[in-house]
Amino acid sequence: MKDLVVKDNALINASYNLDLVEQRLILLAIIQARETGKGINANDALTIHASSYIKNFNVEKHTAYAVLKDACKVLFDRRFTFQSITSKGNVKTTHSRWVSEISYVDNEATVSLIFSPAVVPLITRLEERFTTYELKQVSQLTSRYATRLYELLIAWRSTGKTPIFEVDTFRQQLGVATDEYTRSDNFKRRVLEVAISQINTFTDIAVKWEQHKIGRSISGYSFTFKAKYSSKAIENTNNNEIQATSISPKQIDLFSKKLAHDLAFASKYSEIGESYENFTQRIYHHLTDPKKLKEYAPYLKQLGFKQ
Template identity: 55%
Template sequence: MTKLVVKDNALIQASYTLDTVEQRLVLLAISEARETGRGITENSLLEVHASSYINTFNVEKHTAYTVLRDASKSLFDRYVTYHDVNPKTGKDRSFHCRWVDKIGYEPQSGTVFLRFTQDIVPLITRLEENFTKYELEQVSRLTSSYAIRLYELLIQWRSVGKTPVFDIAIFRQQLGVEPEQYKTMSNFKTYVLDFALNQVNELTDITAKYEQHKKGRSISGFSFSFKQKKEQKKTIATKQSNAQALCLKMTNKQRHLFASKLSRLPEMSNYSRGTEDYDEFAVRIVEMLTDPKIFETLLPNLQKVGFKAA
């Protein structure tokens, strides 16, 4: 299953402190809104289902319900600091804003409902050249919030495979390290940087290393170089080709059969328009199953209702 996350580089370079579950919740909301084709506006009340959290991050059901309930409370108080340039004066400026202005939790289904603030929405949804795109799958196994942030910061520079020097003070903020945390460089490297880098290297599609830069005797910043894992490229290509083959092999009769089953699957509620009944939804799913990319995304749900990828 491929879920695409798109964020403005201004947001990726911003300073914010979210724990791992909060980051995962934000990333799921972004990617699933894109999958439905409805996108995100400042009026969009998005849904993240526990089932999606379970499938994406491979956690137990009771764990997912608990952490999503807690994150639905804590995320409301989180804020982000981002930087831009005043178009009138050309001077740098910084803003503080909340991630969400509305968030709720439905305990029976383990569903989080959230609405991003009007300041955050443009940083998530505009599709321009200065955006970073990556697959949610690449961070799904990362258990460190620092590792997720480090991966995001690095892949902005995927086209060149190396980063500029990150000033240490700004870099700490971008990783979400609080001012009172890991004040000594040895602790910062041990418990934040090296730990995060090891997870990125082991569990994502890139292998990275860093170089430290000094002013006098003190470390003033870090730069990174990285490369794509060859086997990862091959795996992604294989997954895509397999999904395309299955899509082409599925008969029209099978599409109608499985579309009817999918229309009643709770995990498919993200794709529903809300005003259609099961039969109307099934008709639209039939059409969706003819698209290889959508088929690949729906494959885990297809398998849940009995489709065998033989």
């Protein structure tokens, strides 16, 4: 199974300031909870071994040990802010820590952490709107701003374009401190251009950006992006037809999930606001339909389907 990172969109759009190692540690903890089937709660600790960090982010052993130990010292004090809607339809702003407890075991090279009560539902609540992506898409990003920008963008993968992100809110979402890169040219050169360059080089999407002004001042930024392999190229693949009798129930279950996570497929077929579970279920039923199976065949073969 692919290492999938799943976050509620309230958390994706939250304002927080984590360095690169801390972001990676949070992502590994999310994946660990999914892989073990333990789930995430505010009582039980999740354990991340340095070997997982080494494997996923291609760093030296001594480097992994050192950065994880340092991350434990500061992650407990990290806070973030997010918004939600109350039962009466009002906006509620919540301030929370990421973790309620974190520790590092020297002789075992492991990090043990417990997410705070506010974080738990934002990571585990899959029936509502959320964002999911493969860890490998951000594993080569070395800018902490690149990882955050990728998450903000991928939340809009069904449309391939974002609304205008207002400057102050956007800076907070990326984790840029109020006293950092205060000049717009520095922000663009040191934050935005570096992040976009890394995303375009190392991830599955190609991004373009546009700045917006009110008078002479920059008021915000918007982005458009697309999957790096086009639907047209996929559709031109030879021998795309798949017979309904050649796909087993087990394959239907497996590839309905794979298709739901595939950016090119989701960009074309997902509906705005549709949850991952609903999208997966819709694909599942489509894969039992010979006409839909033929339509989806190019994507299935790109994802490794063999008759």
